[in-house]
Amino acid sequence: MQHELNRLKPLLHPGDLVLRNGTDATSQATRRFNRRDTSFSHCGIIDVADDTVWVYHAIGGSYNPGQTLKKELLDSFSKPGETDRIAVYRYALARKEQELLMTTVQEHYKNGLPFDLFFNFDTDDRMYCSEFVFKCVNKSMHGRLSPVILRQRPPVYISIDDLFLNEWTSPVKKINYKALQ
Numbered sequence: 001m002q003h004e005l006n007r008l009k010p011l012l013h014p015g016d017l018v019l020r021n022g023t024d025a026t027s028q029a030t031r032r033f034n035r036r037d038t039s040f041s042h043c044g045i046i047d048v049a050d051d052t053v054w055v056y057h058a059i060g061g062s063y064n065p066g067q068t069l070k071k072e073l074l075d076s077f078s079k080p081g082e083t084d085r086i087a088v089y090r091y092a093l094a095r096k097e098q099e100l101l102m103t104t105v106q107e108h109y110k111n112g113l114p115f116d117l118f119f120n121f122d123t124d125d126r127m128y129c130s131e132f133v134f135k136c137v138n139k140s141m142h143g144r145l146s147p148v149i150l151r152q153r154p155p156v157y158i159s160i161d162d163l164f165l166n167e168w169t170s171p172v173k174k175i176n177y178k179a180l181q
Contacts, residue, residue, distance in 0.1 A: 001080045004175045008088065009053050009074065011172055015101045015140075016046040017089040017133060017163055018055055020078050026061070030160075037161040039085065043129050044077065045105050045136065046088065056105050058132040060115035069113040069132070080177045088172040089164045091137055101140035108132070121149075121156050134158040144168065 019040040021027060027041035034040070044057030053074040064070050078086040093101065108127075116126040127135065138145040148162050163169070 001175075001177055001180050002075075004180060005075060005078065008173050008175065012046050012048055012053055012074075012088060013090065013098070014047050015091065015093060015098045015137075016172060017043060017091065017137075017169065018046050018074070018077065019043050019087045019089070019160065019164065020083045021085045023082060023084050033157070034159045034161040036165055040087065040160050043133050043160050043163060045101070045133055046074070047071075047102060047105070056109055056132075058113065058115050058127050058129045060117055060128075064115065067115045067117075069109045069115075071109055078175075084178055085174065085176045087164070087174040089169040090172050091141070092168050092170070093140060097140045097142075101136055104136045104139055108136070119157060121158065130158040130160045130163055133163055137163075141168070 020042050021031070021039060022041045030041040031038040042057065042059065044055040047054040047056060054071055055074055055077040056069060056071050057077065058069055060067050113132070114126040116123065116128045116131065119128050119131075121131055124135065134145060134148070145166070145168065148158065148166060149156055
């Protein structure tokens with residue numbers, strides 16, 4: 001399994017969307033909020049620095065006692081046993097958009113963006129995982145992702161599958177740990 005992760009890393013770019021499916025009860029419950037594809041329970045944004053792959057993601061609870069935006073190694077984010085599958089998608093971003101995305105993500109991290117325990121999409125002072133990804137990417141794309149929100153009836157929320165089942169993403173790679181065993 002580590003071999004597959006190592007083969008994935010050279011394919012990754014800053015700003016890629018990374019998805020995972022956790023194997024715990026919280027992940028099972030989270031998948032139910034997806035609208036069409038229940039394969040994934042959590043998401044984040046990739047950064048690559050000095051050949052090291054990082055994931056920025058908004059997570060709360062016992063997974064993140066600090067309750068602020070987390071930055072962790074891809075290997076830890078997608079740990080086999082705790083995760084049974086991952087996928088990476090790429091947004092169609094121009095270079096300047098990719099730079100704005102990463103600047104926005106890093107600013108949220110530097111400012112200690114709190115996790116939103118109430119999953120309120122209407123606030124920007126705290127965010128849940130898919131909201132964090134959506135708002136950062138949408139800002140960098142100058143609002144081109146907004147139609148995802150405009151199609152919804154209240155209460156508005158961003159599901160994980162909203163992030164990759166749209167015309168602006170393309171798959172990079174999927175890894176199913178169960179199939180590798």
